[in-house]
Amino acid sequence: MISKFVNKIGNFVDGDVKIKKRENSHDIIIELQNVWKTYIMGEVKVHALRGLNLQVRKGEFLAVMGPSGSGKSTFMNMVGCLDIPSKGKIVLDGKDISLMTESDLAQVRGKKIGFIFQKFNLLNTMTAKENVMLPLTFQGMPQAKREELSKKFLEQVGLTNRLDHTPNELSGGQQQRVAIARALANSPEVILADEPTGNLDSQSGQSVLEFLRKLNKDMGTTIILVTHDEKIAKQAQRIVYLKDGLIVDSLDFDTSKLMQIQEEQEKNSQNNKLKINGKSRKNWIE
Ligand code: ADP
Ligand code: MG
Numbered sequence: 296m297i298s299k300f301v302n303k304i305g306n307f308v309d310g311d312v313k314i315k316k317r318e319n320s321h322d323i324i325i326e327l328q329n330v331w332k333t334y335i336m337g338e339v340k341v342h343a344l345r346g347l348n349l350q351v352r353k354g355e356f357l358a359v360m361g362p363s364g365s366g367k368s369t370f371m372n373m374v375g376c377l378d379i380p381s382k383g384k385i386v387l388d389g390k391d392i393s394l395m396t397e398s399d400l401a402q403v404r405g406k407k408i409g410f411i412f413q414k415f416n417l418l419n420t421m422t423a424k425e426n427v428m429l430p431l432t433f434q435g436m437p438q439a440k441r442e443e444l445s446k447k448f449l450e451q452v453g454l455t456n457r458l459d460h461t462p463n464e465l466s467g468g469q470q471q472r473v474a475i476a477r478a479l480a481n482s483p484e485v486i487l488a489d490e491p492t493g494n495l496d497s498q499s500g501q502s503v504l505e506f507l508r509k510l511n512k513d514m515g516t517t518i519i520l521v522t523h524d525e526k527i528a529k530q531a532q533r534i535v536y537l538k539d540g541l542i543v544d545s546l547d548f549d550t551s552k553l554m555q556i557q558e559e560q561e562k563n564s565q566n567n568k569l570k571i572n573g574k575s576r577k578n579w580i581e
Contacts, residue, residue: 323386324485324517325351325374330383330393332369332540343369345540346383353484354515356508358528361537367521368489370537374519375408375487376400388484405433409478413490415470417462423449423473424458430480448476452506468499475506486510488520492527504530 332344343366351357359367372378373385376392379400385393392403410416417426427445436444449458452472462470471491478486488507492500504527510516520531528534529548536544 322353323350324353324355324388325349325519326384326386327370327373328384328386330370330373330380330385332366332373332378333381343540344373344380347540347542349535349542351517351519354511354517355533356511356518356531357520358531358534359519359521359537360523360525360528360534365537366540367537369540371487371489371519371521374485375410376404405430405481407481407484409481409483409486411471411474411478411486411488411491413493415462415467415474415494417470417473417477419462422459422461423454423465423476426462426473427476427480430477434481444480445476448479449473451479452476466499467495468502471495471499471503472506475503479510483516485517485519488518490521490523492522492524500524500527 327347327349330344330347331342334341334343347366347370359370361367369378373380374387376387376395377400379395380393383393384391387403388407390403392400395403418429421429424442424445427448428441431441431444446455446458449455452475454469454472454476457465457469457473462473465473471494474491486507491507492503495503504520507518507520508530511518518531520527522528532548534546534548535542536546
């Protein structure tokens with residue numbers, strides 16, 4: 296039964312860059328257990344997260360919604376190892392990151408996480424190509440290789456003819472695609488996108504979203520996307536709703552889960568038929 300829900304695992308080679316395609320199984324990649332975050336501002340304590348519990352599956356595309364100030368960015372910063380919780384536990388790929396030192400966190404961040412922000416966060420003095428090359432510099436990769444990879448990622452997001460443009464010579468949608476190419480440079484297992492379409496018109500927003508969906512589908516990259524736009528959120532596999540630092544609701548569109556439910560329903564209806572033909576019809580009616 297399970298094999299139905301598990302995609303094929305394989306390595307595929309693109310140019311001479313080896314990319315490992317990840318297993319799209321029901322393994323948990325991120326788990327939050329009773330996570331609290333309290334900001335102390337002089338005399339005032341702000342409880343941005345109040346005991347959050349959540350599991351994210353490997354290869355899942357999760358949308359997070361909620362009013363402004365409900366803790367969405369705080370949640371993303373915790374999962375992205377940019378900050379640690381005041382209380383509780385966050386397990387990322389089997390490791391408890393709530394106990395890590397700053398330098399361990401930086402390592403995990405560099406290896407596993409790709410960030411995409413509402414304001415793109417590109418360096419304005421650098422070209423698109425140089426912006427994407429930047430994270431590769433930290434990996435100690437030679438210049439020629441970095442350039443080649445940067446071009447490849449920009450090509451993937453449809454910006455081949457904008458390599459030498461600086462951010463202010465690009466539209467919002469194009470800048471966000473440079474930011475995606477930059478996030479891809481780390482081959483992240485998880486992409487955290489905090490309102491990535493918030494500054495874009497709906498068409499550019501949709502094209503950014505389509506790229507993220509493709510990445511999720513083709514590469515099995517786990518994606519967590521914060522959005523205010525229900526139309527965008529509905530394209531994820533699941534939506535969780537935050538309010539006052541807690542998950543107050545969730546909606547699961549995951550097709551494999553739907554299949555599971557349908558199978559269970561089918562099984563139940565067969566059992567019921569058997570029961571009807573047997574002696575337990577009374578129970579079934581009840
Ligand atoms: P959202 O992204 O849903 O708008 P945030 O996570 O940014 O919400 O903020 C949640 C709450 O925490 C808000 O009340 C906000 O004012 C507060 N907050 C966020 N970051 C800080 C910070 N660095 N210092 C103090 N308070 C903060
Ligand atoms: Mg926010």
